[in-house]
Every structure is written in C-alpha cells, then in structure tokens.
Amino acid sequence: MPRLFDTQSSEIVDIVPSTEGKFSMYVCGPTVYDEPHLGHGRFTLVYDILRRYLKYRGVEVRFVSNITDVDDKIITRAAELGISAGELAKRYEEVWWDLMERLGVEKPDETPHATDWIAQMLELVTEMVSTGVAYETTDGVYLEVAKVDGYGLLARQNLADLRSGARVEVDEQKKSPLDFALWKRTPETEWGWESKFGFGRPGWHTECVAMALGILGEGFDLHGGGMDLAFPHHENERAQAVAMGKNFARHWMHNGFVMVGDEKMAKSLGNFTTLKDLLDSTDPRAYRLLVARSHYRAPLEVTAEILQDAARSLERIDAFARRFADVVLERPEVAPSKEVIDGFNEAMDEDLNSPVGLAHVFEAITRANFALDRALNEEAVSNAKAALLLLGTLGIVVQDRLEVPQEVIALAEQRKVARSEKDFAAADKYRDEILQLGYVVEDSDLGFRFRKA
RNA sequence: GGCGGCGUGGCCGAAUGGUUAGGCAGAGGCCUGCAAAGCCUUGCAAAGCGGUUCGAUUCCGCUCGCCGCCUCCA
CATH class of the missing domain: 1.20.120.640 (Anticodon-binding domain of a subclass of class I aminoacyl-tRNA synthetases)
Structure with missing residues (x-):
C-alpha cells in the first residue's frame, strides 16, 4: 500500500486498510445543478489515478462516489429554468457521466443518489436526536458541534477559533453558529419528504454519512474530495459519525485546487472554464497528463498555453x-x-x-x-x-495505431517507389499530397509511418 | 482575527543539506536524398536579508509578495 498525506494528522502516513488486500474509498461526487468545471475534472482524475494505481498494485478497490441530487442550488436553478428539481438533476447527471467518459474516468463501482437514501438519513437523524447530540428548532434539526469530541480536527482548528471566524448568518435558535442542519423543515409546496421532524429535506452533510456507512460500512479506508470540502463538509460528516459513536473514514485525502491566475477556480468567483469547453477544444488526455504531472495537493494552473505544452x-x-x-x-x-x-x-x-x-x-x-x-x-x-x-x-491511452485512408497508403507506396528510383522531386510531391490529406509520412527502417498533420 | 500553505531556470513542475529531476520551448550536432521522428550535447534556477553548517535551493529566523479554509464550493 502507498503512503498518503492524511488531513487528520497533517502528515504522510502508511495506509493500512481494514482488510488486507482490499481498499474501500468514498469520494464526494457532484451536486448536479450545472455544468462541471475544471476543478471537478481535476478531482475525478486524481482519484481515478489513485484507484487505477491501487488496482495495478493488486489491491481490490471498492470505489463509491455519490450524486447529490437534492440541494438548495438544484431547487433554485430548477425554479429559474421553470423545470422540476428532479428533471434538472437528471439532466446534469447525464452531462456528468458523459464528461467523465470523455475524460477516461472509470465509473465508480457504486454511485448512490442522495434521494434514494432519505429514509436512512432520517434514521441517523433520529439516532442523533435520541442521544441528545442533536436538537430541534422551529426550522429543523441541528447537530450541536460542541458535543462532538475533536470537532475541528479536519479544519485543524479548535472550536473557539472556528467560532470566532464564523461567517454564517446568526440564527437565534441555534446554540452555536457552527451547528449545522441535519434536516431542514420546508413548506409542503416545496420539494421534500414527510418525516417525524416535519416535512422537509436533508442537510447536505448527512447524505455522505448515510451512504458511506451504508455501503462501505464503519471504518472504511479512505474518504476524499477537494480541499474545500475538508471544512465544513467532511468535518461535519465526521462529526455526525462521532456523535453516533461510529467509526468513520480511516484516512482523509484532499486534492488541491485548479487556479486561474492567483485565484481558485470556483463557481462563485465566476472564473471557471467548463469541462465541456476544455474537452471540446483539447485532447482530453492532455488534461489528464497535466493533472498527473503536478502533485495532487499542489495548486494547478490551467491555461491554453499550459494545455498546449501538455x-x-x-x-x-x-x-x-x-x-x-x-x-x-x-x-x-x-x-x-x-x-x-x-x-x-x-x-x-x-x-x-x-x-x-x-x-x-x-x-x-x-x-x-x-x-x-x-x-x-x-x-x-x-x-x-x-x-x-x-x-x-495513469489512464493515459496511447494512440499507437492510426487509421489511415487507403488513398494515403497508396500515395505513400508510390512515394516509396519514387524514392527507390531516386526521383526525389516526385517523392516530395507525394509527400505534399499526403499532407494535403491531413497526414505526415515519416520514413523508418521498417518502411513508412504516418502521423496526423 | 484564527489556522494552513506557497514563492525553483523562458514556461510547467519535482526531489534534495554537497552530485542531471522530468516535460515543453531555445541553441548546436548526429541520422535523413530532404524532412519528420529519434538520439547526443548545451544555456537558463531557487523572492530578499540574516543565521546554523566545512557546505543551503534544501534547516532556522525576519522581511516582502501571494494563495486557501474559517458561508456555498471539487
């Protein structure tokens, strides 16, 4: 097994799977409400490379990555477009898998959807309420982070420091600004589910706990995602598991951002390039090569020039x-x-x-x-x-054979004859004609070869 | 304010207390009918200032510049 940097301990550690020879990994997948950008492409490539590498080393990998198909952003966007949230999620999930295929990212072994796990999430919420770590307010159910041992582990900050910097809106009913929603009550006119906590929908951080534990079980080997997920998303996932006395991820892995100049590429900053634009304009393998030739934790700048280099x-x-x-x-x-x-x-x-x-x-x-x-x-x-x-x-598929039209091969044969007769003017003419057809002919000991012009 | 991180040659990007990273681009050469591809040789470096050391790009301190997280975010 490789050694990996672990976000919890902030150092490179030996990876010891719970079962030797096997490896279970969970990576937070996309919220399907819009076009994925280069950042999504990077994280999927990073974990794809990890997965491929482990398999190549003979490790049996079980890879789970979710689709978040219920979320405020989905609801908002769907309303803007005048379609149902479910429809929007379905549309962008299709976009997602299509892009993954073009990137050469192997599909996860399992791709759970949040909406299929509502019942399990509610069970967890019930458990957290019953043990007293979660409480109800008029608008939902919240986890009381002060009751969680080691809250702030992934943020590498203690509770007080996190609280002092908190930028979340003040909610009088919450015991702490850091407490987060497990269940959000909503009017029945909105998208939601009936529950003992009232009609509503789950908070974001609960789905991954339900799905990771539900599919991979307690003490699964690795949980990953982009660095921006370390806090609060992963912190809050871990908090729920700890609050329920369950073992969660054994290791935490986070990849660095795609940068635009000196800024992180992000939806909210509006400085993103969509994956689709990249794949439409560049060999998808170039992006994979770019991702692979920088360290996964380092920031990665992506420009047209750098892609050209790759x-x-x-x-x-x-x-x-x-x-x-x-x-x-x-x-x-x-x-x-x-x-x-x-x-x-x-x-x-x-x-x-x-x-x-x-x-x-x-x-x-x-x-x-x-x-x-x-x-x-x-x-x-x-x-x-x-x-x-x-x-x-590394998932880089080489192009070692080229489908060349018969016409081009015929010209190359004629050129070969001309060359053997030392009629180089004719040979060069054939080469030009081949070039016109979009191919470059190269001579070698074994005869001729082609490449795309 | 708290926490974490970064500043390497023309560009991208690693390792490292003393010896070539690698890629892309550049220069010269070999090969080739000429090319292409390939090979060989070769510039070009470590933000700044101190300190530790026989020796620092690498360790420590300070200064400057920059980024990320603490709200949604890959």
Missing part, C-alpha cells in the same frame, strides 16, 4: 507508441523493465507522486528510443513495455 508532450508519447507498436508485439518474451517499474512504484507509493512517476516513464521512453536507434532490441523493448504499462496505469 498536448505537445503527448505527441512525443504517441510518436513513441507508434514506433514501438509492432516492435513490442514481436518480443512477447521480454519483460517490462523492472528498474523503471520500481522507480515508478516508489514515487507513487510516497503520497502518489505522479510527477516523479512520469519522469520515470519519460526516461524509459528516451532509453527505449536510444536503444532502438542502436538495434539494442531487448533493452528497447523492456523499457518500452514498462513505459506503456505505466502510462496505462
């Missing part, structure tokens, strides 16, 4: 993959370079250091090319196999 780096990877596509198949007996794989694993094992992992991949690519130039085939193939294996582990 895209060019990807061209090098694809050129390498094309060069080795056949070579690798011819040598099934050669194993991937252990040295490269060990270097990669070592980097990834220390808090998922994918930038260093990628450096090993690029070094392997250089060595493979170097060796093949000198006909050192075994050396070339073992490095190439390692690089290809590890790229796959």
Whole structure:
C-alpha cells in the first residue's frame, strides 16, 4: 500500500486498510445543478489515478462516489429554468457521466443518489436526536458541534477559533453558529419528504454519512474530495459519525485546487472554464497528463498555453507508441523493465507522486528510443513495455495505431517507389499530397509511418 | 482575527543539506536524398536579508509578495 498525506494528522502516513488486500474509498461526487468545471475534472482524475494505481498494485478497490441530487442550488436553478428539481438533476447527471467518459474516468463501482437514501438519513437523524447530540428548532434539526469530541480536527482548528471566524448568518435558535442542519423543515409546496421532524429535506452533510456507512460500512479506508470540502463538509460528516459513536473514514485525502491566475477556480468567483469547453477544444488526455504531472495537493494552473505544452508532450508519447507498436508485439518474451517499474512504484507509493512517476516513464521512453536507434532490441523493448504499462496505469491511452485512408497508403507506396528510383522531386510531391490529406509520412527502417498533420 | 500553505531556470513542475529531476520551448550536432521522428550535447534556477553548517535551493529566523479554509464550493 502507498503512503498518503492524511488531513487528520497533517502528515504522510502508511495506509493500512481494514482488510488486507482490499481498499474501500468514498469520494464526494457532484451536486448536479450545472455544468462541471475544471476543478471537478481535476478531482475525478486524481482519484481515478489513485484507484487505477491501487488496482495495478493488486489491491481490490471498492470505489463509491455519490450524486447529490437534492440541494438548495438544484431547487433554485430548477425554479429559474421553470423545470422540476428532479428533471434538472437528471439532466446534469447525464452531462456528468458523459464528461467523465470523455475524460477516461472509470465509473465508480457504486454511485448512490442522495434521494434514494432519505429514509436512512432520517434514521441517523433520529439516532442523533435520541442521544441528545442533536436538537430541534422551529426550522429543523441541528447537530450541536460542541458535543462532538475533536470537532475541528479536519479544519485543524479548535472550536473557539472556528467560532470566532464564523461567517454564517446568526440564527437565534441555534446554540452555536457552527451547528449545522441535519434536516431542514420546508413548506409542503416545496420539494421534500414527510418525516417525524416535519416535512422537509436533508442537510447536505448527512447524505455522505448515510451512504458511506451504508455501503462501505464503519471504518472504511479512505474518504476524499477537494480541499474545500475538508471544512465544513467532511468535518461535519465526521462529526455526525462521532456523535453516533461510529467509526468513520480511516484516512482523509484532499486534492488541491485548479487556479486561474492567483485565484481558485470556483463557481462563485465566476472564473471557471467548463469541462465541456476544455474537452471540446483539447485532447482530453492532455488534461489528464497535466493533472498527473503536478502533485495532487499542489495548486494547478490551467491555461491554453499550459494545455498546449501538455498536448505537445503527448505527441512525443504517441510518436513513441507508434514506433514501438509492432516492435513490442514481436518480443512477447521480454519483460517490462523492472528498474523503471520500481522507480515508478516508489514515487507513487510516497503520497502518489505522479510527477516523479512520469519522469520515470519519460526516461524509459528516451532509453527505449536510444536503444532502438542502436538495434539494442531487448533493452528497447523492456523499457518500452514498462513505459506503456505505466502510462496505462495513469489512464493515459496511447494512440499507437492510426487509421489511415487507403488513398494515403497508396500515395505513400508510390512515394516509396519514387524514392527507390531516386526521383526525389516526385517523392516530395507525394509527400505534399499526403499532407494535403491531413497526414505526415515519416520514413523508418521498417518502411513508412504516418502521423496526423 | 484564527489556522494552513506557497514563492525553483523562458514556461510547467519535482526531489534534495554537497552530485542531471522530468516535460515543453531555445541553441548546436548526429541520422535523413530532404524532412519528420529519434538520439547526443548545451544555456537558463531557487523572492530578499540574516543565521546554523566545512557546505543551503534544501534547516532556522525576519522581511516582502501571494494563495486557501474559517458561508456555498471539487
């Protein structure tokens, strides 16, 4: 198992799963009310890479990520559009999965919906009220955070300091501004559910507790999300579990933000680029490469120039993959370079250091090319196999074959003949014609190869 | 106000108390009919000021600049 930075202890720790060889992870998914942006793309890629890496290391991963389909923002947005909240949520959930597929993010093993867990949430609320850690007011049920041991653990602040900085609106009925809603009473004209606490809907923080514990059980291995979820969302999830005397996540993992200049990309700041725009304009793999080549906890700046940089780096990877596509198949007996794989694993094992992992991949690519130039085939193939294996582990799908129209192949054949007859004027003419059709022809020992112009 | 973090070469981005990160771009060369791809060589660095040390980009302090969380937020 890798070591990972744990938000609770604020240090890199050994990850010890509750069951050896297995790993259960829960990552907070989207509230489906609008277009996802680059930040959503980053966190899904980060956890996708973690999941793929663990599987590659032979760990049996169970990955749960929820869909928040009941929320104030959904209700507000739906009202603006004049459609039902359920309809809006359904629409944006479809958008979400479509984008995930384009990003190459593997679908979670389970994708629970908050609206399917209302009954379980109400059970938890009932339990918290009965044990006295939660109380009712005229507008809902609140958890009294002062009664929770270690409240502030994930925020790394004590209760008093959190309270002094609280910016939440004052509610006379709440015992503390930090107390948060478990159940919100609403008029029956609004979207909601009947309950012993009155008609209403659940507070945000309860759904993940119900779903994580309900699906993965107590003491599941890892809970993750963006850094902005550490407080108050995850803090409040943990608070509920602690209040009920239940074991919650063993480890907490939080990824850094996507930055725009010196600011966090956020809906509220209006400085976001939608994932759709990114995917429509750039090779989706470029964003994955960008995410993988910076550390997951560091801020990540994304600009057109930086994406272009990653895209060019990807061209090098694809050129390498094309060069080795056949070579690798011819040598099934050669194993991937252990040295490269060990270097990669070592980097990834220390808090998922994918930038260093990628450096090993690029070094392997250089060595493979170097060796093949000198006909050192075994050396070339073992490095190439390692690089290809590890790229796959990061979820980077190489384009090692190109579907080329028959017409282009015919021109390349003619060019080959012209070259053998030393008719270079004709050869160059054929090359131009191939270029007109959108392909670049490259010569090699094995004949010709193509790439997209 | 409280808490956490950051400032690395033209750009992106790691590790590290003394030796090449890696990628992208640049320069020179090899290969090629010419290219492309590839390979080789090569600039360019550590916000500032002090301190610890034989030696600091790396540790400590201060200054400056910046960011995040404490409200919804990935």
